[in-house]
Amino acid sequence: MLKIAFIAMSGVRVSNPRLASLGLTLPGFIERAEVIASLPSLGLLTLAAYTPAQHEVQYLELPEYSDQMSLPGEFDVVAISSFTAQILDAYRLADAYRKLGTLVVLGGLHVTACPMEAKEHADAIIVGEAELCWERLLLDIQNACLKDVYSSKGQEFDLATSRTPRYDLLDPGRYNRITVQTQRGCPYRCEFCASSIQLTEKYKSKPVDLVFRDIEAIKSVWRDPFIELADDNSFANKKHARLLVQAIAKQQIKWFTETDISVADDHELISMLADSGCRQLLVGLESPPGQTLAGIETRADWKAKRMDRYGEAIHRIQSHGISVNGCFVFGFDHHDHGIFDDTLDFVEESGLSEVQITLQTPFPGTPLYHRLKKEERLLKEVFWDQCTLFDVTFTPRKMTVQELETGFENLMLALYSNERTSTRKRRFVKMRGQDLEI
Numbered sequence: 001m002l003k004i005a006f007i008a009m010s011g012v013r014v015s016n017p018r019l020a021s022l023g024l025t026l027p028g029f030i031e032r033a034e035v036i037a038s039l040p041s042l043g044l045l046t047l048a049a050y051t052p053a054q055h056e057v058q059y060l061e062l063p064e065y066s067d068q069m070s071l072p073g074e075f076d077v078v079a080i081s082s083f084t085a086q087i088l089d090a091y092r093l094a095d096a097y098r099k100l101g102t103l104v105v106l107g108g109l110h111v112t113a114c115p116m117e118a119k120e121h122a123d124a125i126i127v128g129e130a131e132l133c134w135e136r137l138l139l140d141i142q143n144a145c146l147k148d149v150y151s152s153k154g155q156e157f158d159l160a161t162s163r164t165p166r167y168d169l170l171d172p173g174r175y176n177r178i179t180v181q182t183q184r185g186c187p188y189r190c191e192f193c194a195s196s197i198q199l200t201e202k203y204k205s206k207p208v209d210l211v212f213r214d215i216e217a218i219k220s221v222w223r224d225p226f227i228e229l230a231d232d233n234s235f236a237n238k239k240h241a242r243l244l245v246q247a248i249a250k251q252q253i254k255w256f257t258e259t260d261i262s263v264a265d266d267h268e269l270i271s272m273l274a275d276s277g278c279r280q281l282l283v284g285l286e287s288p289p290g291q292t293l294a295g296i297e298t299r300a301d302w303k304a305k306r307m308d309r310y311g312e313a314i315h316r317i318q319s320h321g322i323s324v325n326g327c328f329v330f331g332f333d334h335h336d337h338g339i340f341d342d343t344l345d346f347v348e349e350s351g352l353s354e355v356q357i358t359l360q361t362p363f364p365g366t367p368l369y370h371r372l373k374k375e376e377r378l379l380k381e382v383f384w385d386q387c388t389l390f391d392v393t394f395t396p397r398k399m400t401v402q403e404l405e406t407g408f409e410n411l412m413l414a415l416y417s418n419e420r421t422s423t424r425k426r427r428f429v430k431m432r433g434q435d436l437e438i
Contacts, residue, residue, distance in 0.1 A: 002055045002141065005075040006048055006169075008041035009062050009082035009090050042179045042230050043108065043130065044081050045165035050134045059169040065093040074100070077141065081108040084194070084363055084387040091121040098123065103141060109194060110384070113365030119148055128152035129184075129200055131162070159184060159206040164217045172222050177256070179230040180214045182206050182244055186232040188260070190284075191371070192329065194363035195232040205240045208247045215251050226279075229257035238266060245269065249276035258282040264313030274320040280354065281317060282325040285310060287332065287339070288346035311350045323353035323428050330408055331360035336398040340407040344414055353428035355415055358389035359408060 040061070048057050060072050064086070071093075078097050082090035087110045094104045098121075107126035111118040118125045124146055126133050133150035140146045167178065185203040186195055218225050227248075234257040235241040241263075248255060254277050261283055263269060273281075289307045314324050328343050347355050362369035362378065372378050377395045380386075386393050396404050414420065 002076045002138065003074075004051060004055055004057050005060055005073060005078045006041070006044035006057065007060045007062060007072070007078055007080045007093070008044055009065065009080065009086045009093070010039070010041060039177065039179055039228065039230075040170055040175060041081055042165055042181055044079065045167065045169065046163070047079060047130055047134050048166035048169060049163040050131055051138065052135070055138070057166070057169065059166070062089075062093065065089045065096075067092060067096070071096055071100070075102055077103045077105065077138075079105045079107065081106075082110065083108075084110045084113075084384050087384050091118075094121040103146070105137065110364065113194075113363070115149065122148075124148055124150060126150045126152075128155070129157040131157050156200060156202050156204070157184075159204055160210070162206060162210060164214050167218050167221050170221070177226040177228045178218050178222065179228050180211060180218070181230045182211045182234060183231050183237070183240070187236050188233070189367070192360050192362070192366060192368045193232075194361075194366050203236070205237055208240070208243045211244060212247045212251070215248070215253065219251070219253075225253060227253055227255040229255065231257060233259055235259040235263045235269070238269065241269060242272065245272045245276045245278075248278075251277075253277050254279050256280045256282070258284075260284060261310065261313050264309075264316050267316075270317055270320050270322070274322055278322050280323045280325055282327060282356070284329075285326045286329050287335075288328070288342045310346075314350050314352055318351065318353060318428060318431055325354035325356055326350070326352045327356045327358070329358055329360050330411075331392070331394070331396050331404055333397040335396065337403060337407060340411045344411060347415065347424075351427055351431065353424050355424070357408070357411060357415065359392060359404070360394075361387050361389050361391075362394055363387055 040059070044059060048059060051057050058073070058075075062072065066089075075097075078094075080090050080094055090106070094106060097104050103124070104122045105124045105126065106118045106122040107130050111125050112127050115125055115127050124137060125148070126137070127149060129152045132152035132155055137146070137150050162181075170178075183203070183205040185200045186193070187203045215225075215227060218227065234244070236259070249272070256279055259281055263273075263281065263283075287307070289310050314326065317324050326347065330339060330343075343357070360368070362372045364384070369378075372394050379393055379395065379401070383393050390408075392401050392405050392408075395401060399407070
């Protein structure tokens with residue numbers, strides 16, 4: 001029997017001290033940061049489900065780690081997963097455990113993107129989809145023949161064989177929402193996106209009956225859960241989306257997910273979403289109308305062709321009582337100083353109930369990272385602790401680094417002020433009460 005700890009290191013970080021200070025005082029920013037920070041690691045809970053019953057397992061979360069801190073416990077094996085922004089903390093934690101003689105396994109998006117780097121801090125790393133490797137890795141530990149790399153590259157995990165994550169390992173009082181995965185990967189290839197497409201070459205959906213099963217498992221632990229679908233784009237496959245929404249509707253829960261603006265083209269699907277308990281859609285708008293998105297996505301720039309209908313689409317979704325959290329990214333090559341005022345104006349004019357702003361970030365392994373590195377525009381060779389989505393990590397094309405930082409900070413002040421945050425919420429409540437439809 002092995003005593004195994006699954007340790008998640010995740011949360012919202014900002015390296016820029018001025019922006020960090022602002023974020024601590026702005027209500028709109030704080031609310032979303034708290035939600036993200038409270039989400040459990042679905043990947044680690046899934047690996048726990050693939051751990052044979054004879055082993056003892058524990059799920060832990062660490063917001064940060066330094067050499068001065070005590071380790072969270074003694075184990076035979078620790079499996080650590082982290083976002084790129086906290087991978088250096090994860091490495092320090094891994095090094096500390098290895099000094100004690102504990103076997104350390106590292107995996108996740110960053111490890112898959114930077115395997116040679118991660119190998120320096122682990123007894124074994126997992127590259128790609130871990131479900132295909134985990135049980136073999138544990139057998140190798142027991143047989144004293146552990147390899148340093150377990151890779152699923154070239155293989156595809158079948159979501160039809162997926163097991164229910166070990167939600168029972170979580171403390172129900174700790175989380176304000178729980179995640180369920182309904183698909184993996186994304187059919188689109190946005191240059192900047194560090195999504196699960198790095199783990200799998202194929203966009204695939206989980207059978208709806210298994211999604212239903214996972215939600216049932218959550219409800220056995222939480223009486224009235226708020227569910228967040230942990231997908232890159234839940235409605236990219238509209239046929240699967242309809243079946244999925246029908247199944248969720250039977251659960252009588254409140255839920256949230258991420259998708260693209262094309263969902264507004266399907267009037268029937270929007271009505272189904274409203275009836276199923278969907279409370280909010282996070283939609284990647286990237287830039288306001290009047291700007292260009294050409295070149296950001298490689299499949300015929302489909303999103304750029306919808307920009308002139310953004311306002312109509314937002315109104316259609318929100319008129320059904322589903323709030324839209326519009327996401328904007330700053331630092332594209334075509335962005336100049338005017339992008340910040342244009343975005344503020346569009347948020348006000350469109351009636352968006354929520355807004356999220358981030359900086360374009362060249363996460364390792366993404367096409368953006370490779371392009372900017374080739375163009376010698378990265379500010380540092382290794383900048384993982386600044387991959388926060390709120391720190392400038394490269395030289396913009398039409399602004400200086402300082403101009404991008406300052407414009408972003410000023411926009412954050414304007415968008416997330418008490419007055420504007422309250423106004424957006426009141427406006428949405430008023431629209432919902434009128435039950436408008438177009």
